[in-house]
């Protein structure tokens with residue numbers, strides 16, 4: 001808003017200047033503020049000039065004006081990984097020297113005066129990553145001391161976009177940038193020197209700030225300073241709510257392999273597990289963010305889990321079908337008396353090891369042997385998949401694709 005007003009004012013000035021100075025030289029915005037009064041056309045109304053002069057940027061010879069910025073980060077209250085945004089509350093303390101505002105303290109003995117921000121030059125700041133910025137004080141006041149040191153406090157709440165690195169979600173850590181630009185001045189007139197102070201006292205947060213840095217990018221056309229927040233996810237919730245149920249389901253599925261293939265409950269058991277897992281999976285996929293590159297490893301992990309459960313259920317169904325076919329064939333062959341005998345023995349003696357039955361139950365023992373082998377392979381596969389994932393979790397890093405604005409030859413920031 002400040003920047004807008006300043007711009008409006010400037011635009012208005014230009015308009016007046018060009019309208020009244022048709023005969024004079026064309027007035028350029030940059031030369032404008034250092035233009036001596038004598039250069040103005042004689043019929044130009046000079047009455048406003050002393051007033052307007054104080055809202056032009058203070059001159060520091062050939063060097064840019066140095067503005068000292070202290071950034072107090074007082075809260076980071078909403079980290080939304082699904083929308084890739086982070087909300088924060090900051091307090092900026094800007095200080096610079098404007099000798100035009102100095103006064104003789106012998107004549108006017110005061111330690112400091114307070115001036116409305118629009119009566120003097122202040123840098124207009126724009127945050128590049130912001131979705132919205134709420135400047136809490138619409139008309140902040142600046143403190144000026146007798147030497148002309150100006151001090152201005154700006155409190156703001158902002159929601160900014162941040163590319164979280166979620167590969168290791170829920171143990172992720174990301175750097176989020178807040179780039180402050182002063183678009184109404186050029187880098188030749190204005191330079192920032194920034195420091196950041198972490199003033200967060202609240203600990204009841206999923207994401208905590210592990211580090212806070214500021215930097216002033218070099219070779220920018222527009223004066224700029226950047227605040228980088230290093231956010232770390234400390235939440236146990238995702239581990240408790242996602243990993244534990246997933247592991248428990250997998251374990252339950254492995255245990256289901258211990259049920260005899262002939263028991264009808266086995267298919268019911270596995271299908272129930274699979275159904276339960278599908279419900280869990282769909283809610284999980286909604287809870288995890290996705291992106292064009294570097295998706296969370298957990299998404300792959302849970303998909304592999306789903307595939308394992310499906311394979312184990314299909315194995316049970318197929319071998320049960322084989323067993324049923326073997327039974328049918330066996331039922332067709334032997335005499336009714338023998339069949340009845342076998343029927344009697346089935347419940348009391350589940351292990352068909354008797355040599356008399358081996359010929360008839362060949363299909364069955366084949367199915368059971370296959371089931372046994374599959375069970376061993378499955379257990380080994382499950383254990384291996386867990387180890388592979390642990391290894392991936394520890395060693396995997398992900399390099400995001402280059403940003404579209406930086407990849408194309410004509411994208412990116414303009415450079416000096």
Ligand SMILES: *[C@@H]1O[C@H](CO)[C@@H](O)[C@H](O)[C@H]1NC(C)=O
Nearest residue numbers: 060063064065066067097098
């Ligand atoms: C003017 O520029 C010099 C050199 O960069 C710097 O040391 C000094 O602090 C600046 N003065 C103001 C008022 O910014």
Ligand SMILES: *[C@@H]1O[C@H](CO)[C@@H](O)[C@H](O)[C@H]1NC(C)=O
Nearest residue numbers: 162163175176177217226228
């Ligand atoms: C933040 O800014 C730094 C320095 O300009 C840059 O190297 C880094 O890639 C930026 N980080 C993000 C997440 O944009």
